[in-house]
Amino acid sequence: MNDREMSCNSGGQFMDRGRMNQNGVVQPLLTDLYQITMAYAYWKSGKTDDQAVFDLFFRNNPFHGEFTIFAGLEECLKFLDSFHYSQSDIEYLRQTLPEGIENEFFEYLGNLTAHDVTLYAIDEGTVAFPRVPIIKLEGPLIIVQLLETTLLTLVNYASLMATNAARYRMVAGKHVKLLEFGLRRAQGPDGGLSASKYSYTGGFDGTSNVLAGKLFNIPVKGTHAHAYITSFSSVGELKTRLLKHKQTGIMEDLLEHAIRHRQMLSHVLDVSTEESSEGELAAMVSYAIAFPDGFMALVDTYDVKRSGLLNFSAVALALNDLGYHALGIRIDSGDLAYLSCLAREAFEKVAERFKVPWFNKLTIVASNDINEDTILSLNEQGHKIDCFGIGTHLVTCQRQPALGCVYKLVEINGQARIKLSQDVEKVTMPGNKNAYRLYSADGHALIDLLQKDSEHPPAVGQKVLCRHPFQESKRAYVIPSHVESLYKVYWKAGKICQHLPTLEQVREKVQISLKTLRNDHKRTLNPTPYKVAVSDNLYNFIHDLWLQNAPIGELS
Numbered sequence: 001m002n003d004r005e006m007s008c009n010s011g012g013q014f015m016d017r018g019r020m021n022q023n024g025v026v027q028p029l030l031t032d033l034y035q036i037t038m039a040y041a042y043w044k045s046g047k048t049d050d051q052a053v054f055d056l057f058f059r060n061n062p063f064h065g066e067f068t069i070f071a072g073l074e075e076c077l078k079f080l081d082s083f084h085y086s087q088s089d090i091e092y093l094r095q096t097l098p099e100g101i102e103n104e105f106f107e108y109l110g111n112l113t114a115h116d117v118t119l120y121a122i123d124e125g126t127v128a129f130p131r132v133p134i135i136k137l138e139g140p141l142i143i144v145q146l147l148e149t150t151l152l153t154l155v156n157y158a159s160l161m162a163t164n165a166a167r168y169r170m171v172a173g174k175h176v177k178l179l180e181f182g183l184r185r186a187q188g189p190d191g192g193l194s195a196s197k198y199s200y201t202g203g204f205d206g207t208s209n210v211l212a213g214k215l216f217n218i219p220v221k222g223t224h225a226h227a228y229i230t231s232f233s234s235v236g237e238l239k240t241r242l243l244k245h246k247q248t249g250i251m252e253d254l255l256e257h258a259i260r261h262r263q264m265l266s267h268v269l270d271v272s273t274e275e276s277s278e279g280e281l282a283a284m285v286s287y288a289i290a291f292p293d294g295f296m297a298l299v300d301t302y303d304v305k306r307s308g309l310l311n312f313s314a315v316a317l318a319l320n321d322l323g324y325h326a327l328g329i330r331i332d333s334g335d336l337a338y339l340s341c342l343a344r345e346a347f348e349k350v351a352e353r354f355k356v357p358w359f360n361k362l363t364i365v366a367s368n369d370i371n372e373d374t375i376l377s378l379n380e381q382g383h384k385i386d387c388f389g390i391g392t393h394l395v396t397c398q399r400q401p402a403l404g405c406v407y408k409l410v411e412i413n414g415q416a417r418i419k420l421s422q423d424v425e426k427v428t429m430p431g432n433k434n435a436y437r438l439y440s441a442d443g444h445a446l447i448d449l450l451q452k453d454s455e456h457p458p459a460v461g462q463k464v465l466c467r468h469p470f471q472e473s474k475r476a477y478v479i480p481s482h483v484e485s486l487y488k489v490y491w492k493a494g495k496i497c498q499h500l501p502t503l504e505q506v507r508e509k510v511q512i513s514l515k516t517l518r519n520d521h522k523r524t525l526n527p528t529p530y531k532v533a534v535s536d537n538l539y540n541f542i543h544d545l546w547l548q549n550a551p552i553g554e555l556s
């Protein structure tokens with residue numbers, strides 16, 4: 001590896017550029033046209049040396065919740081690292097921008113990098129709250145402005161998805177497996193890949209998306225579709241019935257074993273073999289021959305009770321005769337609570353009658369349009385599901401399809417800037433700020449506090465006045481037992497300055513960070529809002545600037 005392939009972080013360690021591979025679609029032209037037209041107008045008006053500070057933050061938590069998981073940081077850093085307009089980008093812009101743009105501007109763009117930018121951020125995987133910037137950028141106005149849209153697109157969906165997944169994990173509990181099955185329903189190929197990656201970050205256990213597995217090292221999992229079952233109509237279609245006994249190595253007729261067990265099982269499970277589907281039996285036998293150690297069967301193609309469970313149990317017992325243990329079933333329609341209980345009951349009967357205790361432990365996977373509310377309702381009803389396969393609602397974030405992160409200028413050449421709005425929620429927090437999370441003695445996060453960057457950080461054991469940013473009468477003294485400074489410098493002087501965690505570590509961080517939140521902030525119905533405050537100093541600063549900038553009306 002030569003020097004060009006490596007970048008050095010501030011600790012002098014080398015970052016392997018192999019890890020820095022980024023989705024090819026993420027590039028400087030993946031932006032809104034107005035960023036580039038603004039860049040020209042800034043350039044034309046002599047603002048090339050202006051220094052700006054921008055905040056990236058959201059105003060409301062998604063899904064009627066009171067927390068958001070911040071994700072997408074590593075992709076932002078990769079983008080900064082590779083930021084450079086290629087010759088063909090410049091050529092395209094020459095042809096596309098209005099006529100009359102000076103040639104020197106294109107030369108300027110051609111030499112532009114993000115090396116003079118400093119990026120501060122909270123750690124990826126941390127819980128974040130409205131109005132507390134999750135990323136803060138300092139640097140030359142033109143370049144920092146040019147980064148806006150791409151950074152927003154990298155953070156918004158990633159954070160929305162990680163939050164959605166974390167919510168599913170919370171309602172499902174930590175012992176149930178969660179698999180992401182959404183690729184076919186995702187918003188295009190890139191949406192599908194991001195969904196798989198960030199649902200893993202948020203707490204899913206695996207994905208059916210094979211490319212995501214390869215690219216992000218996520219466990220890939222899957223069962224089979226109804227097509228496999230319906231592609232068989234009789235046992236006569238089986239090209240082979242033979243399977244090697246796991247221990248003896250002797251070939252045996254798996255179908256013969258299955259038919260014999262099916263007969264006995266029909267009494268135990270109180271269903272008639274006549275009613276069950278022969279095609280389904282054939283399909284299951286053939287699948288078991290293909291995957292004797294990984295036999296997981298879809299049981300709802302015809303009728304779970306009258307056909308699927310009988311055929312599955314027959315094939316699983318046949319496999320058992322040959323030294324293999326089946327894994328379980330998937331149910332993809334009907335009343336999932338009722339059918340999962342029915343299946344578990346059937347497995348318990350079989351375990352007892354056929355002396356196969358491992359049958360009690362067979363996995364029951366449920367899928368079919370599952371969302372947070374379905375899981376909550378299934379929990380209330382009582383179910384025996386071990387694993388949910390979730391697609392559409394998860395990856396499209398159907399309950400709230402976008403997170404509203406914005407990117408606002410808060411300081412230029414050392415002068416704070418404020419954006420006013422009739423809607424108080426939309427007034428920006430001016431100036432270069434620092435953010436702290438204050439904790440109680442029991443380890444719970446109490447409040448996030450924004451201060452001017454010139455202020456001393458809050459200290460453990462010392463009373464700090466925390467004020468609502470806009471409502472004068474809302475304030476509280478807090479004596480923190482622990483103070484966390486939320487920002488780290490992640491990018492400076494053209495280098496990544498922190499050791500970047502693996503996806504696995506970010507996934508762990510999500511759960512650790514969620515544990516610091518009190519349960520009332522996390523509950524699904526009417527959660528308590530988490531407090532975000534400003535220091536007294538910042539409060540006064542905001543309100544003075546507000547008055548300075550608000551025009552005084554005249555009544556006549």
Ligand SMILES: Nc1ncnc2c1ncn2[C@@H]1O[C@H](COP(=O)(O)OP(=O)(O)OP(=O)(O)O)[C@@H](O)[C@H]1O
Binds near residue numbers: 367
């Ligand atoms: N016990 C349950 N409580 C609450 N919701 C459930 C329960 N069982 C299933 N569901 C949900 O109810 C919906 C049922 O979907 P739908 O009305 O399409 O029926 P279906 O079982 O898929 O029918 P079909 O057999 O035609 O495919 C799904 O969204 C599923 O997740």
Ligand SMILES: O=P(O)(O)OC[C@H]1O[C@H](OP(=O)(O)OP(=O)(O)O)[C@H](O)[C@@H]1O
Binds near residue numbers: 182332389
């Ligand atoms: O329901 P989701 O949460 O989106 O999970 C993924 C779904 O994808 C498959 O269905 P398929 O594409 O075969 O279509 P279907 O809706 O007819 O089952 C699978 O059987 C699940 O039902």
Ligand SMILES: O=C(O)c1cccnc1
Binds near residue numbers: 182208222223225330
């Ligand atoms: O493996 C599965 O069962 C699966 C994968 C994608 C969509 N639905 C189901």
Ligand SMILES: [Mg+2]
Binds near residue numbers: 332367368369
């Ligand atoms: Mg379905």
